[in-house]
Every structure is written in C-alpha cells, then in structure tokens.
Amino acid sequence: MMKSAQVVTALSALAQPTRLAIFRLLVVRGIDGMAAGQIADKLKVSPANLSFHVKTLTHAGLISQRQDGRFVYYAANFTAMNAMLAYLTENCCAGTACELENKQC
C-alpha cells in the first residue's frame, strides 16, 4: 500500500509536459526501455534538461535506469504506476453501486 506523500511525489513527477512525454514514451517502449540520448532526440529536449527530468521521475520511483556501455537506458516501472493508479480509485463510492457507470471505479 502506497502512502499519500509517495503518491504526491509520483503525481508531481508526471505533472509536467516533458516528463509526461518521457513517461508515456517509456510506457509504450516496455521493459527494454530507451537510452537517454534517444529520448532527448525524440522529444527534442536538451541532454541537460532530459537528465534533470529523468532524475525527477527516477526519484519518484516511476522509472528505473540501467547502464549499458556508455548508454543509460531508462524504463517505466509498471508496478509503481499501477500502485499510484490504484491509490486514486481506492474505496471508490464507499464500495457501492458505481460499477454501473464507470470503468475502474
């Protein structure tokens, strides 16, 4: 079970256009992930700025990194993402009668 402060950290990490784009890119990529330079090229962000943003996502636990030669690969952490999503819908409608109208809630 996730704590409120962790969830705020994760949401803050995603609440920025560049970081949201990075995360979505990595979600689509799956477990192999993508090298820092590739991400920077694809999103047209400077290397320094990319480093700044992936650091924020990493601290939030939403992505992981692995080194391969002089490349650093980043990948989405699906467990953390799912825990965050679950926190938002938890105990929805006090457990009653809302499956009728909503998908996850």
Add this chain to the structure above:
Amino acid sequence: MMKSAQVVTALSALAQPTRLAIFRLLVVRGIDGMAAGQIADKLKVSPANLSFHVKTLTHAGLISQRQDGRFVYYAANFTAMNAMLAYLTENCCAGTACELENKQC
C-alpha cells in the same frame, strides 16, 4: 481522447497533499459529494485554503460543484479521472506481452 496538456493539468491538480486528500475523500463519497465546509473540517484546512484548492481541482475538471442553499457540494468527476488514468497506460508495451506481469498494462 484526452490531450497531453489536459492530463498535465489534472496531474498537477492532484500533485499536492491537500488536493489529493480532497479528491480521495470525494472519490470515496461518490456522486452525492460533500459540502465545502465539511471537507474543510474533515481535512483541517482553512475555508480560504479549501476554496483555493477546490478551484484548482474544478479547473482541472476532476470535480464538479453544485449549490444547495448556502452550501456548495463538491463531487468527484469519475469520467475525467478514468480518462486521465487511461492516458497513462495507453499503448503500453506497444500492445505486446505485458499482460503477463502487470494488472492494467
């Protein structure tokens, strides 16, 4: 389909301890919602500060308001919440082979 900027607005709205608490409270409450003063009491937040935060959540489309006498009731907008959650998991792992390990992705 939600646009990136809308999702950033929604995530920013939730990425703050007081607002996350307000939203979770309203998610549990369901469609009836809760009056501003009740929320403020429950979360031990000043009326002015509560107004500030519900305004942010309202602008993000995550909650709605309805007036009843001199009370203003706020309720979670489940459609917006689900759209935001869907955006994050969209096209996960390019559509391949990750149902094996994850719940939503």
Add this chain to the structure above:
DNA sequence: TAATTGTTTTAATAATTCTTTAATCGTATA
C-alpha cells in the same frame, strides 16, 4: 594516453505555486 561520445551536475535566473489574512459575496433566517 588522448580524444570522443553519452550523460550528468552545477549555478543562475525566471516562472510558478502555496499559505495567510482581510475583505467580499450570496443565501437564509430573525
């Protein structure tokens, strides 16, 4: 070892966000 490539860090500035207090607005009741 020197040079190159990929990435990160630092420092500075610019921009945004949060909290508090006081004043204001709207609805209901005496």
Add this chain to the structure above:
DNA sequence: TATACGATTAAAGAATTATTAAAACAATTA
C-alpha cells in the same frame, strides 16, 4: 432590513520548480 452563516476572492510574501549554459564525469575508441 439587519444579522448570521457558508463560501469565495484578492493581495502579499515565502517557497518550490523549470530552463539554460558551462563544466565535469564516465565509458569507449584511436
């Protein structure tokens, strides 16, 4: 109409966050 109650707004200062450029670091190759 005057008063009370619930809620919102406005203004100010404090705190946090984003962007840029330059320097530094780490791994590879000449």
